[in-house]
Amino acid sequence: MKIHGNIKVIIADDHEIYRDGLRMVLVKQPDIELIAEAADGKELIDHVKAMQPDIVISDVKMPNMDGATATRYLAENHPEVGIIALTMFDEEDLIIDMLEAGAKGYLLKNADKYEIVEAIKSVYNQQPYYCRHTSNKLAQMVAKSKFNPHKLHNKPEFSERELDIITYICNGLTSKEIAEKIFLSVRTVEGLRMKIMEKMDVKNTAGIIIYAIRHHLYKPGRV
Structure with a gap:
């Protein structure tokens, strides 16, 4: 983990x-x-x-040179810089382009200030960041892309109950819906969800889906 001080950030977007x-x-x-x-x-x-930032937040669509082209150059020539893609909700293919070019995370432009800060600190500490507003479709696209940031030294083990919950999450069910299916309280399901995220070292539902597909934990029709 990097030592926290001032995290130096550059933002790139053609909309002033x-x-x-x-x-x-x-x-x-x-x-x-x-x-x-x-x-x-x-x-x-x-x-x-000129300025050697720690983090770059870059829009995917820009004139003269787009975000993916700039990201590819920076990833090759300045790999120490963590790049976060910035995009609209309906630009899934462009997000994939950015991640495959070398971005370490992405934010949708409707992200609130708390999520923006969380994304910056996550990528600064070498952790990928997936926007909380990620759709199930986009999460599956990310999981099937060439983007693969998960480098855990010890592969965690998941109980049968946790694997059931992972499958329900990947199928788009809410904690309330999962609780009704497996006859547990919503609070218990939320607790298990948090434990799953901790084991996977991810921060939200998108992270669970991407990790599960990458590691063959999600098997459609299993539950």
Whole structure:
């Protein structure tokens, strides 16, 4: 884990209004320092070369050079920089392009300030980040892509009950729906969900789905 200090961040987005909003979030964080802004991929690369940030938050669609092209260059030439893709909710293919190019996580543009900060700190500490608003469809697309950040040294073991819950989660059921199916309280299911996330070292439902598919824990029709 990196030592926490000021996490140096560069943001890249061709929409000035969105950059303004993101800047307002970041400047209020005591351990995050916004060191530059870019309006396209070429400008982003120039800033990274000059300022050596820890984290880059980059839109996927930008003029002159798009996010995936810039990400591919940075991943090859500045692998120490953690890149977070920034996109609209209906741009699943572009998110996959960014992740396969070298991004370590992604945020949808409707993410709140708490999630933005969480994503920055996760990627800064070498952990992938999947937006909380990830659809089941997108999670499965990520899991089947070339993006594979999971490098656990010890593969965790899951109980039969946990495997059942993992399958229900992958099938899109809520904790309440799962509780009704396996005759447990919602609170118990939530507790088991938290334990599963801890074992997988993920932070939300998208992480569970992606991990489960990657590690062949999700078997359609099992439950």
